Each structure stands twice: as C-alpha cells, then as structure tokens.
Amino acid sequence: RKEVEQDPGPFNVPEGATVAFNCTYSNSASQSFFWYRQDCRKEPKLLMSVYSSGNEDGRFTAQLNRASQYISLLIRDSKLSDSATYLCVAHSSGSARQLTFGSGTQLTVLP
C-alpha cells in the first residue's frame, strides 16, 4: 500500500464548477500536509500548507481529517488556468526524508 494515495483522475470539469480531490495517508505520525500544483512538463510548486484542521486561500480550501487520515482539496469556481496535476504531500518530522508525495490527480477545466 502506498503511503500517500490519490485518485489519479483525470477529472474533467466545466469552467465555474466546484471540484474536490481526496488523499489518504497511512503514516499516523504525519504531522503536516501540503498540496502542490504541477503544470505539464514543469516542476511542482507549493499551492497550500495544512498544519491543523484546514486552510483556505481564495477559491482553494484544504481540509485535514486526522481521525480518518485523509486530506481534501476543494476548488471553487474553476478556471481554465487551474488545469494541472495536484500532488498531495505528507510530512513526518521524525523522518529524515521529510516528505512523501502522492502520485497526483490530474484536473482539466474545460471551456
């Protein structure tokens, strides 16, 4: 079983739609989480950090459920420019390697 699991998608949604991605993690020692965004053939870039129960930044909301060991990312009012792969990442402070990445969820926002 992968340490961080995501539905690979693809998610194809119309512009203006609300879309949600879920991510589960297996290491209960994971303390903080991140969502990275990766455009096609580019490097991953930090989208949001999740240190407690959740975080909101404009159209993006991340929520953390420690009891069920999952993190979600909600995107409201989707834009064409939101098309990308979204990587769920877990951080365990006791681990020297530090971050564990999910394989990513691909989102395409259609006009």
Add this chain to the structure above:
Amino acid sequence: DVKVTQSSRYLVKRTGEKVFLECVQDMDHENMFWYRQDPGLGLRLIYFSYDVKMKEKGDIPEGYSVSREKKERFSLILESASTNQTSMYLCASSSRGDIQYFGAGTRLSVL
C-alpha cells in the same frame, strides 16, 4: 524568492556514459533532494542531503550517487547510464524540513 537552478533542461546521453546533473540553490538551505518522476509512479526519492558532505539513500538509490561538497550545490551522478534511467529528474531544497522548493527539472533521455 527561492531559486533552485538545474544545469540542464534537456539532456541526451548514450548507454554507458557517465552523467552529471547539477543543482544549485541560493537560499542557504541545509537540505537538498534528488527525485525522479515517471508517469504513473509519481515522485520517487533517489538521494537527499541534510548537510555538506552528508548524504542519505532514498527509495531508489541503485545506479546513482551524489556529491555535496558545498552547501549550495548538490550533484546527481549516473556512473553508467542505462535506458531505464530515462526520466525527469527534479532537484529540491528546504530549510525547515517541510516545504520543498523545486528546480525546473532535467529531462534525461538515455539512448
């Protein structure tokens, strides 16, 4: 802004060649990482370093070595390139041990 610079965006090498991938960061980060990214497999950690001259194996170190002689520079070495090392290679750095900043990546093709 954090800047992580990888020496080449695209590289084509022949089987058996020795390959050097260079990565430089300008933020005085202690930690540096090398990943490879392949379709369907996500980001996989090859090696990381938490200090000058220190290195730790990641999940897939076989066929690779690294060098960190200076804090800002972390090199990945393929001693004898093979076709199964054709991939996208990503370098990252971090200071506090959670958020990692990535370089633009090197797309390596081994023929």
